[in-house]
Amino acid sequence: MKKWLLGILAIGLIIWIGNVQRNHNKSLMKTATRTESTMKGNNKMLIVYYSNSGTTEMAARTIQKQTGADIIKLQLAPAYPSDYDKLTVMAKHQLDHQIHPQILNKFDFSQYSTIFLGFPTWYHRPPMFTNTFFEKCDLKGKTVVPFTTSMSSSMAVSRPYLQKMTAGKQLTLQAGFRANDSRTITQYLQQHQLTK
Secondary structure, three states: OOOHHHHHHHHHHHHHHHHHHHHHHHHHHHHHHHHHHHHHHHHEEEEOOOOOHHHHHHHHHHHHHOOOOOOOOOOEEOOOOOOOHHHHHHHHHHOOOOOOOOOOOEEEEEEEOOOEEEEOEOOOOOOOOHHHHHHHHHOOOOOOEEEEOOOOOOOOHHHHHHHHHOOOOOOEEOOOOOOOOHHHHHHHHHOOOOOO
């Protein structure tokens, strides 16, 4: 009788241990899924760009296709004229007088870890609204990837200006790239593991 009772108790103990182990494994799987989900959320990307002629917008759309990033076009005040001659006069005036145009967009960067910032290169440097962007936006802890479109200037000419704008902002500024063609865009994104 005692052996029979001990046998039942042993079987019951084995079943109980099995249930505890299964529940523990389920809990670990839920934790792992939550962690993976959090990591994915933290790796979310956003493209912020300004385009006057449409060239930078094409580059931004190419980046979006390859990264799956969200995308926002900068709205500025005063707006830049579409006429090229008037645009160059306005851009030079802002540069000469250190005028930082107003950015009308409202941003919430909390869900993003990587911000692509796209702009044309004017007068061998980023336009003055890039100063406004770094002044206005809290990018602490973010990675900023600049990209530019220019027929003559590489990203290297803009980099010193961007480094000065971001000094003390506690963000990571990547080297960035000139985004005039899809091959260069793809190369940079793959090299820095930014593709989908």
